[in-house]
Amino acid sequence: MKHTVQTPKSINVQTPDLQIIRRPQALTMLGISKSNFHNKINAGLLPAAITLGANSKGYFKHEVTAVLIAMATDKSQEEIKALVKSLNTQRQHLGS
Numbered sequence: 001m002k003h004t005v006q007t008p009k010s011i012n013v014q015t016p017d018l019q020i021i022r023r024p025q026a027l028t029m030l031g032i033s034k035s036n037f038h039n040k041i042n043a044g045l046l047p048a049a050i051t052l053g054a055n056s057k058g059y060f061k062h063e064v065t066a067v068l069i070a071m072a073t074d075k076s077q078e079e080i081k082a083l084v085k086s087l088n089t090q091r092q093h094l095g096s
Helices: 023-030 034-042 061-072 077-091
Strands: 003-006 012-015 050-053 056-060
Touching: 023 034, 023 056, 023 061, 056 061, 061 077
Parallel strands: none
Antiparallel strands: 003 012, 050 056
C-alpha cells in the first residue's frame, strides 16, 4: 500500500509503507545534533515524536524526509512550519 503525503508548496513524498525510525536514525538523516533536533521540534520545524510504548518514541520516516526535502530546497522557516503543521494534521487521517 502506498501513502501519498501532500505538503505545502508541491513537496510530495510517497512511501511504500509507513516506517518508524528512532531518534539516532533521524539525527543521522538530518545531520544535526540532539540539542538542535529538539530545538527544531520545540520551534515547530520538525514533527514531534509518536509514542510507541511507555518509554519508547519514534518518528515517521516520511515526515523526516519531507522536512529534509524542504530544508534542501531552501524553504523558509515559515514554510517549514506550515509543512510540519500539515504533516501533524495528516497523522489524524492515516488510518482513514
